[in-house]
Amino acid sequence: METASEWDGVGRAPGMDLMFRLTEALCGLCCLEDQAGRSYFAGMLSAELDRHIDLRGTKLREDVVALLRAAFSVREGERVLIDVVRVFEGAPAAAAFENCWAPAGHPPTRCPARSITTTWTPPARFCAPYRAFSPPARCATCSPATSTSTCRPASHRSSSSRTPRS
Incomplete structure (x- = not known):
């Protein structure tokens, strides 16, 4: 060989x-x-x-x-x-x-x-x-089921300014 x-x-x-x-x-x-x-x-x-x-x-x-x-x-x-x-x-x-x-x-x-x-x-x-075959990115702030394409960043600002309820 x-x-x-x-x-x-x-x-x-x-x-x-x-x-x-x-x-x-x-x-x-x-x-x-x-x-x-x-x-x-x-x-x-x-x-x-x-x-x-x-x-x-x-x-x-x-x-x-x-x-x-x-x-x-x-x-x-x-x-x-x-x-x-x-x-x-x-x-x-x-x-x-x-x-x-x-x-x-x-x-x-x-x-x-x-x-x-x-x-x-x-x-x-x-x-x-x-x-396009990759799974969509998820928004960590919203929920694990929310993709970044449907996430609204403005909602993060309004929710962070609120005081959390106990």
Whole structure:
């Protein structure tokens, strides 16, 4: 088995080096920043792969590794993963992600950490739909059931000026 040391690496297998580069690239995607975005991405990927993907949802890198392992476990899963990246982030980001794949028998092209977002930064409007899946912020002053969108800050000032009843 060839090792990465033949490519001036540190002796890791080419598969592990590829996994590292792809993990770094996927961790830079805007759509995978939060747990809700990762779940949505995993849902589309699992539908395309026809395979269930179980994400813990607590750590970005763990979830990205689970997504990559699911894609690697299916024939042509790499192509499906690139297509899902294209849907979520657009063609420039998918092309940057695709450049991280090394052709068989050739030294891998360098895909530095977070290269996708450094070469192409999506406008904020592309990230906004994924943040919409986050639970609404709650107002600590009103009640735990009141979201900040329905909270009226003026009511806080009027209630704080009153003396509490005993």
